[in-house]
Amino acid sequence: MARTMKAAIPDRSADAEVDVSMTVNGEAVSRSVSVRMLLSDFLRHELGLTGTHVGCEHGVCGCCTVLLNGRAGRSCLTLAVQANGYDIRTIESVAAADGTLHPVQQAFKECHGLQCGYCTPGMVMNIVARFEEPGKLDLSDEGIRDLLSGNLCRCTGYLNIIAAVRRAAELLGRA
Amino acid sequence: MSTRQFGARVERNVDPKLLRGEGAFVDDIPLPDALHVAFLRSPHGRAQIVSIDTSAAKRHPGVAAVFTSDDIGALDVEMPLLIPHPSMKNPKTQRPLARGDVYYVGQTVAMVVAVDRYTAEDAAALIEVEYAPLSLEMDLAKALTDDAPLVHADVPNNLAAHFIQTSGDPDDAFARAEHVTKITVQVDRSTAAPMECRAVAARWDAVSGELTVWDGTQAPISVRGGLASVFELDEDKVRVIAPDVGGGFGQKVLLFYPDELLVPMAAMRLGRPVKYIEDRRENFLGSSQERTQIHTIELAALRTGEVIGLRDFFLHDTGAFIPYGIAVAQVASTSIAGPYRIPNIFVEFKAVYTPTVQVTPYRGCGRPQACFAIERAMDQLAEELGLDRFEIRRRNLIAENQFPYERDGLLFADGLKVTLDSGQYGKALAMAAAELGAENFAAEQAKARAEGRYLGLGLACYVEGTGLGPYEGGHVKIHPITGKVYVNTGLSTQGQGHDTVFAQIVADQLGVSPQDVIVVEGDTKAFDWGVATFASRAAVVSGNAIHKTALTVRKKVIEAAANMLDVDPDQIELRDSAAWVKGSNRFAPLAAIATASNPLRYAFNKAAQAATQFAPASKHDGPPLADGQAPGLEATDYYSPSRSTWAYGVHGAIIEVDPGLCTVKIRKYVCIHDCGNMINPMIVEGQVLGGIAQGIGGALYEHLDYQADGNLANASLMDFLVPYATEIPNVSILHLETPTPLNPLGVKGVGEAGCIAVGAVVASGVEDALRPFGALKFHQVPLSPNMISHALEQVGY
Numbered sequence: 024m025a026r027t028m029k030a031a032i033p034d035r036s037a038d039a040e041v042d043v044s045m046t047v048n049g050e051a052v053s054r055s056v057s058v059r060m061l062l063s064d065f066l067r068h069e070l071g072l073t074g075t076h077v078g079c080e081h082g083v084c085g086c087c088t089v090l091l092n093g094r095a096g097r098s099c100l101t102l103a104v105q106a107n108g109y110d111i112r113t114i115e116s117v118a119a120a121d122g123t124l125h126p127v128q129q130a131f132k133e134c135h136g137l138q139c140g141y142c143t144p145g146m147v148m149n150i151v152a153r154f155e156e157p158g159k160l161d162l163s164d165e166g167i168r169d170l171l172s173g174n175l176c177r178c179t180g181y182l183n184i185i186a187a188v189r190r191a192a193e194l195l196g197r198a
Numbered sequence: 199m200s201t202r203q204f205g206a207r208v209e210r211n212v213d214p215k216l217l218r219g220e221g222a223f224v225d226d227i228p229l230p231d232a233l234h235v236a237f238l239r240s241p242h243g244r245a246q247i248v249s250i251d252t253s254a255a256k257r258h259p260g261v262a263a264v265f266t267s268d269d270i271g272a273l274d275v276e277m278p279l280l281i282p283h284p285s286m287k288n289p290k291t292q293r294p295l296a297r298g299d300v301y302y303v304g305q306t307v308a309m310v311v312a313v314d315r316y317t318a319e320d321a322a323a324l325i326e327v328e329y330a331p332l333s334l335e336m337d338l339a340k341a342l343t344d345d346a347p348l349v350h351a352d353v354p355n356n357l358a359a360h361f362i363q364t365s366g367d368p369d370d371a372f373a374r375a376e377h378v379t380k381i382t383v384q385v386d387r388s389t390a391a392p393m394e395c396r397a398v399a400a401r402w403d404a405v406s407g408e409l410t411v412w413d414g415t416q417a418p419i420s421v422r423g424g425l426a427s428v429f430e431l432d433e434d435k436v437r438v439i440a441p442d443v444g445g446g447f448g449q450k451v452l453l454f455y456p457d458e459l460l461v462p463m464a465a466m467r468l469g470r471p472v473k474y475i476e477d478r479r480e481n482f483l484g485s486s487q488e489r490t491q492i493h494t495i496e497l498a499a500l501r502t503g504e505v506i507g508l509r510d511f512f513l514h515d516t517g518a519f520i521p522y523g524i525a526v527a528q529v530a531s532t533s534i535a536g537p538y539r540i541p542n543i544f545v546e547f548k549a550v551y552t553p554t555v556q557v558t559p560y561r562g563c564g565r566p567q568a569c570f571a572i573e574r575a576m577d578q579l580a581e582e583l584g585l586d587r588f589e590i591r592r593r594n595l596i597a598e599n600q601f602p603y604e605r606d607g608l609l610f611a612d613g614l615k616v617t618l619d620s621g622q623y624g625k626a627l628a629m630a631a632a633e634l635g636a637e638n639f640a641a642e643q644a645k646a647r648a649e650g651r652y653l654g655l656g657l658a659c660y661v662e663g664t665g666l667g668p669y670e671g672g673h674v675k676i677h678p679i680t681g682k683v684y685v686n687t688g689l690s691t692q693g694q695g696h697d698t699v700f701a702q703i704v705a706d707q708l709g710v711s712p713q714d715v716i717v718v719e720g721d722t723k724a725f726d727w728g729v730a731t732f733a734s735r736a737a738v739v740s741g742n743a744i745h746k747t748a749l750t751v752r753k754k755v756i757e758a759a760a761n762m763l764d765v766d767p768d769q770i771e772l773r774d775s776a777a778w779v780k781g782s783n784r785f786a787p788l789a790a791i792a793t794a795s796n797p798l799r800y801a802f803n804k805a806a807q808a809a810t811q812f813a814p815a816s817k818h819d820g821p822p823l824a825d826g827q828a829p830g831l832e833a834t835d836y837y838s839p840s841r842s843t844w845a846y847g848v849h850g851a852i853i854e855v856d857p858g859l860c861t862v863k864i865r866k867y868v869c870i871h872d873c874g875n876m877i878n879p880m881i882v883e884g885q886v887l888g889g890i891a892q893g894i895g896g897a898l899y900e901h902l903d904y905q906a907d908g909n910l911a912n913a914s915l916m917d918f919l920v921p922y923a924t925e926i927p928n929v930s931i932l933h934l935e936t937p938t939p940l941n942p943l944g945v946k947g948v949g950e951a952g953c954i955a956v957g958a959v960v961a962s963g964v965e966d967a968l969r970p971f972g973a974l975k976f977h978q979v980p981l982s983p984n985m986i987s988h989a990l991e992q993v994g995y
Contacts, residue, residue, distance in 0.1 A: 032233070032470060036260035036317040059316060073226035074219015076444070078393045079478040083915040086393060114219030128217040132209055135880045138888060139693025140216030141223065141393040141444030164928065171923040175915065177393050177445050178693045179884060180891030180952075181923040 043107045047072070048116035056103050063087045065103035066113055074114035074144045078175070085174030088145035089113050095152035095173075114144035117151060126194035127151055127187075136187035138178030146174045150188055160197050162189055203702040204943075207880040208712050210698040221442040224397035224412045225475045232399065233262050235461060235474035236318035238308040238325050239483060240300035243336075243553040243908015244349065247298060247307070248328040255310055255324040260317035262468055264325070265309045265460065267297035273463055277454050278424065281523030285361035286549075288353050291521045292556070294456040300329070301349060301518035302554050303908050304483025306456045311464050311472060334553045334908055338492060338513045341550050349518055349551040358516050359524045359549035363531060365607040366542035368498075371507025375498035379579045383977040385567045385957065387490040387515065387902040388895070390560045391920055392692070394444020395476040396485055398457050400465035409436045411462050414443045416451040417730030419688045422722045424453055425462060433726075440690035440720035447892070448559040449486050450692065451732045452522060456484075482913035487902060488526060488560035490515035493571035495534070497579050498542075503590045505579070507542040510534050510571060514549045515557055522558035524549060525611055529663070530564030532608045532616050536572045537623045537661050537846050538594040543608065553908045559732065561892060563611075565662060565954045573658040573958035574977060577965070581973075587657050587962070588631050595623040595659070610842055611733065612666045618844045620936050626870040627659065629932055630848040633868040639852070646854075647970060653865070656851045656963025658955040661844050664873075664947025665738030665940075669838035671727045672744035674704060674751045676831040678796055679803065681775050681789030683708055683715045687740040688728020690720030694885065694949065696736055699877040700744050703943070707748035708755065709772030710788065727836070734845070734947025737877060742941045743837035750833035755788065758795050758831065762786050788831075796829040797822030843938040845946040847871040849890075849955040853963030857971065857990055860983035862898060862964055864927040872934035874946040882948050883931050889952015890929055895921045896953065897960035901980045957981075971995055 038057035045052060047070060054069050061080075066072045066089065078086035080099045087099040090112040117125045124132065127150050137143040153170050154160070161169070167188045168181075176184065192198040215221060252264040267274045276291045296307045308325050312318035333347040340346055341356040349356055372378065399412040409431060415421050415438075422438040425431070443450065457474045465472040476485065491514050498507035514527040531545040580590040596603045596618060605616040631637070639655050646653045673686040685704055689696060701715035708715075718724045728740075752772065759777030760767040763784055770777050778785040786794075793805040801807040811822070823829060852866040869886060876882045899919035903911040912918045937944025957979040964981060968974045972993040976985065 032262045032468060033260050033313055036313050038316065057314075057316065067225070071228065072219070073223075074221070076223070076394070077225075078395075078444075079915045081478065081914055081916060084393060084478075118218045122214070122218065124214060124217060128214075131217055132213040135210070135884050137213060137216055137693075138695070138884060139393065139445045140212070140221050140442065141693075143216055144219045147217065168923040173922075175393065175920055175922060177391055177447070177892070177920065178888045180887035180889070180929070181926045182887050182929060183884060185923065 041104050043103050045106050045108060046110045048112055058104060060103045061099055062101040062103050062106050063098040066098060072113050072115050076141050076144055078142065083175065084142065085149060086142050086145040088148045088174065090148060090152055093152065093155065095149045114148060117147060125151070127154065127191040130187040130191035130194055134183045134187040134190055136179065136184040142174060142176045146176065146184060149174055150191065154191065154195060154197065160192055162192055162198065203705040203712050204877055205875070206702065206878065208698055208702055208878055210695050211701060211713060212697050223394055223442045223444055224399055224414050227399065227412055227441065229399055229401060229471040229473060232471040232473045233311045233313065233468065234315040234318050235457065235464065235472060236310050236315060236322045237306045238322040240296065240303055240305040240307055242300055242329050242331050243303050244332040244334040245300050245329040246332065247296060247300065248330050250308065251326040252308060255321040258317070258321040258324055260313040261310060261321045263311045263464065264321065265295065267293060267295040270295060270460065270463060273428065273459050277521060279523065280521055281525055283523045285359040285524055286520060289520050290350050290353065292519045294459050303910060304555055306484065309460050311468065315475070336552060336904055336906055336908060338490065338515055338550050338552065341552055342548065349553050353551060356551040357548055358520050358551050359527070361524060362546040363608050364544050365605045368507045368509055368542040368544040371542035372498045372509070374506060376501045377499045377583060378496055379499070379575060379582055380494065380496040381575055381578055381977060382492065382494045383571050383574050384492045385489050385570055385979055387487050388560065388900045389482065389487045389902060390447035390449035392445030392447055392449060395478060395481040396450060396455060397475045398461045399471065399473040400462040401471040402466040402469065404469060407435050409462055409466065411438045413438055413440055413458060414450060415440050415453065416446045416690055416692060416732055417453055418690050418720055419722055419726055419728050420730055421453050421458060422726065428459060429462065438722045443690060443692040446692035446731070447561040448563060448732060451730055452486050452558045478915060479913050482910060482918065484555060486556055486558040486560070487517070488557050489567065489896070491530060491567040493567065495571045495575045497575050499579055499583065501583065503579070503583050503585045503593045505538060505540050505594050508535055508540050510545045512547045514547050515552050516549045517554045517556040518551060519556040520549065521556055526557060526559055526564040529611050530568040532610045533565050533568040533661060533663065534572055535605065536569065537596060537659050539596050540594070543605065554904060561889065561950050562953045563733070563950065565660065565950065566896065566957055569658060569660045569954050570958045570979065574961060577962050588627060588636060591627055591659060592624060595627065597624065598622055610663050612842050614841045617841055618661065619938050619940055621846050621872060622934055622936050623846060626846065626848045626872060626934055629870045630850045630868055633930060633932060634850045634852065634866065652855045652857060652967040652970070654853045654855065654963040654965065654967025656853055656959040656966065658958035658962060659848045660954040661846045662734065662947070662951050662954060663842040663844050664734035665839050665843045666733040666735050667739065667839050668729065669836050670729065670740040670743050671725065671834060671836045672740060672747040673725055673834045674744065674747045674832065676751065676755070676788050676792040678789060678792040678830065681787055681792065683710055685715055685717045685744060686725035687719050687744060688725050689731045689736050689740050691731065694736060695878065695881040699737060699881060700741065702877055703741060703745050704748045707752040710775045714775060734949035737945050738843060738941060738947050739837055739839060741877065741945055742943050743835060745943055746837055747833050747835040750835060751831055754831050754833070755791055758791050759786050762791060762794055792831045795831050840940060843874070843940045843946045845873045845948065845951055847951060847955065849959045851959050851963050853960065853967055855964055855967040855986065857968065857995060860986040862960065862981065867927050867929045869929060869931045870934065871931060871951060872936050873948040873951065874938045875935055875944040876933065877945060879933065885948045886931055886952040887929060889950060890956060891921055891926050893953035893956025894926060897957040897979050897981060899925065899980055
């Protein structure tokens with residue numbers, strides 16, 4: 024293919040922008056972004072934290088789950104500007120700095136709780152949030168299914184994820 | 199490392215990366231300055247395009263380009279027919295962008311490229327298209343009638359393909375029959391719904407003339423060949439990478455989807471990286487679906503219950519196009535007799551065009567439909583002959599001493615005669631009965647009924663032809679610095695754990711830990727001979743190719759080590775990443791052997807010093823590499839299966855139906871499964887469980903709700919009900935391991951196994967549960983509460 028003159032291509036949209044500041048995985052970040060930018064896109068494409076996945080963009084699958092001020096939430100149903108001032112935690116913050124897996128992650132590995140791994144970050148964030156809540160965990164079959172009931176997985180058939188939750192409770196001394 | 203890795207529950211190498219959020223799915227790969235694509239899609243099932251006006255979209259701030267069929271040059275042709283077959287008279291494939299007509303809701307009409315996806319979608323909404331809607335027929339049977347509206351004007355009766363296969367003498371069998379049973383059953387349309395939708399990104403490097411495409415595909419090498427052909431580039435200048443892929447289940451094996459051609463084209467035209475990330479709605483509207491078949495099946499039986507003949511006629515919905523040929527219908531038609539002897543078979547199908555997105559394989563690929571037909575028919579036959587459902591199957595299963603069992607006249611998807619190669623079918627059935635507690639179930643059922651609870655036992659057997667050719671390859675290389683083993687094959691992985699099972703195969707031959715075997719696939723620059731990941735074939739075809747290659751490298755290691763350690767080769771054993779002189783402490787690490795096998799000029803570490811020209815051990819009686827000798831410890835080899843190998847299994851369940859709420863609850867689910875030797879039972883179970891969950895979706899929930907006007911009413915995960923953890927019961931899996939005689943590892947495929955039997959099990963169990971209300975029939979899946987309600991109304995409940 025012959026080399027052709029570089030086309031004149033626009034580099035920005037006409038969207039209005041807004042300044043947002045938040046804490047992400049312990050670090051303060053400030054950016055000027057489109058007023059309609061989703062939090063999921065902000066995390067993934069502005070900050071490069073691509074561990075948060077997007078599976079449906081309508082809040083059903085749970086792939087995009089992150090912690091907002093400690094509570095699990097859908098980053099695909101949240102605008103970046105709505106998260107202004109929040110403390111956000113993503114999957115990238117869960118393992119230790121040297122890469123050692125968090126007990127929830129370790130349990131997923133031991134129990135073969137993931138296959139393609141696309142839904143996994145959202146699953147892990149949801150489970151971590153629940154484990155960080157005080158009080159007794161309901162580790163019955165029904166209790167764990169309820170815990171997982173906001174996250175879709177198309178590969179595993181869930182049973183190994185249920186086992187992983189139980190194993191994580193053991194590893195964390197919550198069993 | 200003396201423990202055998204083949205057969206062990208080895209945790210997966212890939213997991214830490216995925217668990218930490220360090221996976222690299224297509225949209226995770228940073229592409230500075232990338233532009234983003236949105237498509238304008240047809241809102242009509244069938245219409246003529248009167249005019250398209252893109253001027254407002256082109257003017258929209260942030261838009262780089264807008265393309266219609268007029269703007270894509272040589273790409274404006276029908277995309278390839280991947281699998282030609284003489285049963286198709288006038289096979290139709292789609293153009294990347296519609297020209298003149300649209301054939302289904304969701305078909306791509308125009309493509310916008312803009313600075314971000316938000317802007318691209320805004321601009322797509324500014325494109326004005328005037329359509330002249332045409333009449334259409336969504337019903338399969340009606341679509342075949344003479345006065346039905348046509349999907350393609352030059353395809354009479356919407357008949358896409360017509361095919362008949364015969365084995366034995368079915369007419370004679372029906373003439374001899376003492377009892378004939380006949381039913382019509384239907385499986386509805388569903389979709390793979392992988393958690394990651396499809397995704398394509400491309401970068402054109404005008405300086406090197408190289409096109410790099412990241413594609414969440416199951417078939418990177420095939421996509422590479424296609425792109426090189428379409429863009430008239432040398433294959434070496436096209437690199438296709440399928441990075442981490444978030445599930446596929448067959449949907450991602452089709453090539454080409456329009457975006458797979460248009461995104462690279464846009465990157466080449468605009469000189470900027472371009473990305474298309476399919477959203478969930480588009481995945482429902484524009485990516486392949488499967489399953490709708492209506493079978494009318496007859497069984498010719500003796501009074502003993504022995505089935506001597508089978509006739510099946512079915513309609514197969516292929517959507518508006520047939521790019522993957524008749525594969526789905528052919529697999530269904532050749533799987534129709536299941537694990538039963540049934541020596542006389544007549545099977546005929548008609549593939550029908552409907553104004554819907556194309557049908558190509560989705561996990562199961564016709565097998566769930568065939569299983570539903572034969573298993574529901576066997577249940578009905580048992581009932582009519584007054585036989586137990588286990589007993590009628592027992593009397594018809596192929597016995598162990600009857601393998602290989604051939605079905606003359608039935609050609610499987612590999613073009614070869616169906617030959618069931620091995621199995622312990624009877625034992626599997628007995629294990630299912632035991633695990634279900636079938637013997638005591640009648641008492642349990644009676645007791646429950648007395649308490650006003652309705653329990654039923656569901657049962658189904660299945661077979662699965664796996665490991666389709668033509669071939670795959672393996673490349674194995676021991677790295678001279680680290681001693682780690684690099685392995686390549688031509689597949690891509692969507693979560694099946696290739697990197698671990700292939701590592702286990704190699705680890706056994708080279709005496710290394712599976713964690714020290716690094717498998718790289720899904721990149722045409724890493725290995726570019728092969729086909730794709732589909733048809734439960736990775737472990738069979740690539741697994742055996744890699745095994746063969748590892749044997750060659752093992753031989754090279756042993757010979758080189760014997761040389762270095764000055765002993766006979768039979769005195770060498772490989773373990774702990776080293777070659778040892780048996781019964782001694784003398785050893786050479788694999789890294790050192792690999793280094794020594796590569797004559798060096800430059801020494802970059804201690805082991806390398808020994809391999810340089812002036813080192814004392816250096817060879818001086820001829821060239822450093824003898825004629826025909828290659829440096830290093832490396833080999834490439836291929837495996838091409840002689841024919842498919844057939845896995846099988848028996849599923850059963852105890853099901854509770856609430857006749858008031860019309861709900862179905864699976865109380866217990868049992869799976870007896872045999873895929874030959876298991877490389878990693880943990881991963882096998884994962885595959886089976888995932889398949890069962892998809893099967894439960896297809897049995898009870900997942901129904902694509904097409905309206906009479908061609909619109910899909912539930913194109914979202916809010917309305918199309920993929921099961922959550924709350925819908926999936928506990929499952930007990932028991933394994934049999936009958937090695938296939940067809941390949942060195944004795945393995946059969948497992949990818950699709952889990953989903954095949956579930957619909958038949960559920961329908962069988964619901965019928966059994968509701969027997970006190972009368973002989974209610976459930977011949978369609980997904981089996982909805984409405985169907986139960988309707989059936990109960992029929993009997994006045």
